[in-house]
Amino acid sequence: MSDIWQAMLGLGDQLAAHVVLSAAAIALGVTLALPVAIWASRSPAVARIALSFASLVQTIPALALLALFFPILLSLRSVFGEGLPTLGFLPALLALALYALLPILRNAITAQANLDPGVIEAAHGVGMSNWQRLRLVEAPLSAPYIMAGIRTAAVWTIGAATLATTIGQKSLGDPIFAGLQTQNWVLVLAGCIASAGLALVADALLGTIEKGLATRRRSLSLGGLVVVALGVLAALASQFGDSDERRIVIGAKTFSEQYILARLIGQQLEGAGYAVEYRDGLGSAVAHRAVATGAIDILVDYTGTIWTNQMKRSDTPDRNAMLAAITEWEAQTSGTKVLGRLGFENAYGLAVSGETAARTGVETIADLASLAPRMTIGGDPEFFERPEWIAVRDAYGLRFREQRNFAPTFMYNALQSGEADVISAYTSDGRIAADGLAILEDPRGAFPNYHAIVLLAPDIADPAGVSAALRPLIGAIDVEAMREANLSVDREIDKLSFEEAARRLGERAGL
Amino acid sequence: MIDTEPATLEFFEVRKSYGPTEAVRGVSLAIPKGQFVALVGASGSGKSTLLKTVNRLVDLDGGSVLFEGANVAGLPLPALRRRVGYVFQSIGLFPHMTVAENIAIGPRLAGEKLSQDRVAELLELVELEEGMAQRKPDALSGGQRQRVGVARALAGQPRLLLMDEPFGALDPVTRDALGERVRKLHGELDLTTVMVTHDMTEALLLADRVLVMEAGVIVADETPHALLEGRGGATAQGLVAVPRAQAERLAELAR
Numbered sequence: 001m002s003d004i005w006q007a008m009l010g011l012g013d014q015l016a017a018h019v020v021l022s023a024a025a026i027a028l029g030v031t032l033a034l035p036v037a038i039w040a041s042r043s044p045a046v047a048r049i050a051l052s053f054a055s056l057v058q059t060i061p062a063l064a065l066l067a068l069f070f071p072i073l074l075s076l077r078s079v080f081g082e083g084l085p086t087l088g089f090l091p092a093l094l095a096l097a098l099y100a101l102l103p104i105l106r107n108a109i110t111a112q113a114n115l116d117p118g119v120i121e122a123a124h125g126v127g128m129s130n131w132q133r134l135r136l137v138e139a140p141l142s143a144p145y146i147m148a149g150i151r152t153a154a155v156w157t158i159g160a161a162t163l164a165t166t167i168g169q170k171s172l173g174d175p176i177f178a179g180l181q182t183q184n185w186v187l188v189l190a191g192c193i194a195s196a197g198l199a200l201v202a203d204a205l206l207g208t209i210e211k212g213l214a215t216r217r218r219s220l221s222l223g224g225l226v227v228v229a230l231g232v233l234a235a236l237a238s239q240f241g242d243s244d245e246r247r248i249v250i251g252a253k254t255f256s257e258q259y260i261l262a263r264l265i266g267q268q269l270e271g272a273g274y275a276v277e278y279r280d281g282l283g284s285a286v287a288h289r290a291v292a293t294g295a296i297d298i299l300v301d302y303t304g305t306i307w308t309n310q311m312k313r314s315d316t317p318d319r320n321a322m323l324a325a326i327t328e329w330e331a332q333t334s335g336t337k338v339l340g341r342l343g344f345e346n347a348y349g350l351a352v353s354g355e356t357a358a359r360t361g362v363e364t365i366a367d368l369a370s371l372a373p374r375m376t377i378g379g380d381p382e383f384f385e386r387p388e389w390i391a392v393r394d395a396y397g398l399r400f401r402e403q404r405n406f407a408p409t410f411m412y413n414a415l416q417s418g419e420a421d422v423i424s425a426y427t428s429d430g431r432i433a434a435d436g437l438a439i440l441e442d443p444r445g446a447f448p449n450y451h452a453i454v455l456l457a458p459d460i461a462d463p464a465g466v467s468a469a470l471r472p473l474i475g476a477i478d479v480e481a482m483r484e485a486n487l488s489v490d491r492e493i494d495k496l497s498f499e500e501a502a503r504r505l506g507e508r509a510g511l
Numbered sequence: 512m513i514d515t516e517p518a519t520l521e522f523f524e525v526r527k528s529y530g531p532t533e534a535v536r537g538v539s540l541a542i543p544k545g546q547f548v549a550l551v552g553a554s555g556s557g558k559s560t561l562l563k564t565v566n567r568l569v570d571l572d573g574g575s576v577l578f579e580g581a582n583v584a585g586l587p588l589p590a591l592r593r594r595v596g597y598v599f600q601s602i603g604l605f606p607h608m609t610v611a612e613n614i615a616i617g618p619r620l621a622g623e624k625l626s627q628d629r630v631a632e633l634l635e636l637v638e639l640e641e642g643m644a645q646r647k648p649d650a651l652s653g654g655q656r657q658r659v660g661v662a663r664a665l666a667g668q669p670r671l672l673l674m675d676e677p678f679g680a681l682d683p684v685t686r687d688a689l690g691e692r693v694r695k696l697h698g699e700l701d702l703t704t705v706m707v708t709h710d711m712t713e714a715l716l717l718a719d720r721v722l723v724m725e726a727g728v729i730v731a732d733e734t735p736h737a738l739l740e741g742r743g744g745a746t747a748q749g750l751v752a753v754p755r756a757q758a759e760r761l762a763e764l765a766r
């Protein structure tokens with residue numbers, strides 16, 4: 001219990017960011033919904049269209065809605081210029097505001113529709129103009145219902161805002177995603193409890209305002225409003241109080257190695273006097289575009305990933321030729337700078353348990369082809385969509401009985417529990433050695449190489465200084481060191497924090 | 512009844528349809544100043560629709576309505592409605608406002624503030640205590656609410672009072688008392704009053720003139736006395752027969 005309490009005390013920054021994001025999204029949702037609701041009260045067609053649209057938005061999973069704003073904002077850059085942010089606060093705000101629309105809109109429209117027709121006739125009868133009727137009668141009578149809608153929206157938004165972590169916005173999702181990654185349940189629980197607690201507090205405060213409106217006790221609704229405003233202001237102050245320094249933003253994808261390397265880079269930069277912050281939990285495709293568009297400043301990516309997914313290449317040249325081609329391609333397409341290789345490779349490899357290897361004698365992917373129809377293959381959620389998998393599948397003629405998706409961290413558990421017979425393992429993963437897994441050889445060279453490389457955004461501040469600070473990392477990390485670091489945060493007992501694992505990795509690399 | 516003064520209300524060939532249904536089919540009529548007119552008819556006879564053409568809660572399909580000589584279609588809408596007192600069956604007090612705020616709403620819309628004394632005076636007119644002023648409508652009985660409804664209609668000192676089934680939802684005792692009160696106010700405040708009702712007894716007891724509507728046209732236009740003498744045609748006599756029979760039976764029972 002005290003671990004969770006400790007973890008929660010460290011979430012002040014995330015809590016403040018979460019409050020600011022949620023409050024801004026709800027405010028934007030209200031600003032959009034109320035005029036539409038007023039229009040809808042004068043026109044049933046508008047009411048129908050508005051409610052259908054809001055319901056449609058609601059059917060899109062929140063995670064997908066958040067991710068969709070990345071390409072939308074990217075394409076809007078042609079209108080608003082290159083300065084338009086594509087990751088972080090703006091897309092999170094827009095997606096969550098859209099999500100908040102439905103409950104507010106529905107309650108506002110329902111409240112309008114259910115107003116006593118006698119009262120509305122009286123409003124006409126005493127000679128009110130449309131505006132007077134809205135201001136003096138319809139708005140005050142609808143207010144408690146609209147407030148109930150805002151309350152529902154607030155609870156939804158605060159919950160969904162944890163997902164903003166995946167598009168690079170700091171939130172209470174940070175500990176949840178980091179904890180899920182490494183099976184650190186203390187972190188997951190701390191994030192969940194904090195966001196649920198925030199939702200309960202918001203619900204109670206907005207409930208007070210609603211009650212004040214319904215019973216027409218102004219002191220109650222004003223009191224609730226003041227407390228909400230103070231909370232949001234305090235969060236705003238803590239968020240923007242210290243923002244005069246330009247921070248270097250280091251991105252990380254959704255797996256442990258990325259979290260550790262981001263911290264290692266951050267520690268190097270802090271040692272050189274830079275202020276840094278982290279954008280963790282980015283999807284693979286989002287992460288590369290984020291660095292190429294300057295939404296983040298630094299990312300560790302992998303040669304084979306860029307080669308096949310961004311450059312759409314299917315040949316597999318040797319490592320030096322591939323790095324040279326990638327460096328040139330990045331420079332030409334976006335101006336992203338490739339600083340160099342860290343020294344280890346984190347390839348995709350097909351792995352089986354030691355027991356399976358011993359029983360079937362399978363050693364190479366070619367051996368697997370005849371066994372595949374009786375086997376289940378597990379992969380991370382992107383794996384089966386990636387061109388590398390398609391190349392390997394076709395090169396060896398693999399036809400598995402079933403393919404299943406697992407979060408990377410659960411893939412290894414699936415192999416142990418027999419829910420998968422083969423998994424798409426990462427060769428730098430410490431659990432390969434720890435679990436005694438066998439990586440199958442790739443005699444036809446269907447998987448490209450996956451050297452970890454450091455990418456710098458085209459518009460990074462002080463590129464010379466940053467490059468100099470990170471130069472010692474180039475070629476300094478071998479695969480053994482990386483595996484050990486990965487295992488130290490992934491293992492079940494005696495877990496290290498990402499910061500501590502990064503520190504030890506740095507020491508081992510002689511920094 | 513001698514018609515020398517200019518009419519407060521005049522209807523010329525007034526028509527109104529809702530889809531294929533003709534609610535009002537060419538009504539022409541003049542109501543002189545000071546008259547208390549009851550508009551009687553069954554549900555769907557068009558009486559409410561005809562009433563609402565005056566303050567343009569219903570827009571005409573054809574014909575015209577003149578209020579004090581001016582075509583209502585040409586008058587600015589909020590101003591027209593503030594000059595016409597309007598009381599209706601569902602009362603329509605604003606539930607989020609106090610009794611005083613409800614009464615003062617018409618003048619407030621015109622940018623005037625109604626004094627506390629004037630509110631008290633209006634409450635007295637409808638026989639409510641001054642202490643009611645700060646209550647919310649949900650703390651009042653049905654009869655008290657409609658009294659507030661009448662006070663609200665009178666707050667702007669209108670010369671014309673329109674009432675659409677004003678006492679329909681009240682119990683018989685309250686109904687009778689409030690009817691009497693309104694009839695007295697009609698005289699004291701020098702009003703012209705048009706009351707829509709489906710209750711012929713109420714019409715006979717309160718009005719100077721009873722108009723009977725059926726299927727969108729006026730089929731009888733008589734004084735209560737004339738109706739009781741048997742004039743006005745079959746529809747009107749059908750409606751008069753009910754209270755007459757009731758009165759005779761009551762008289763027999765009392766004997």
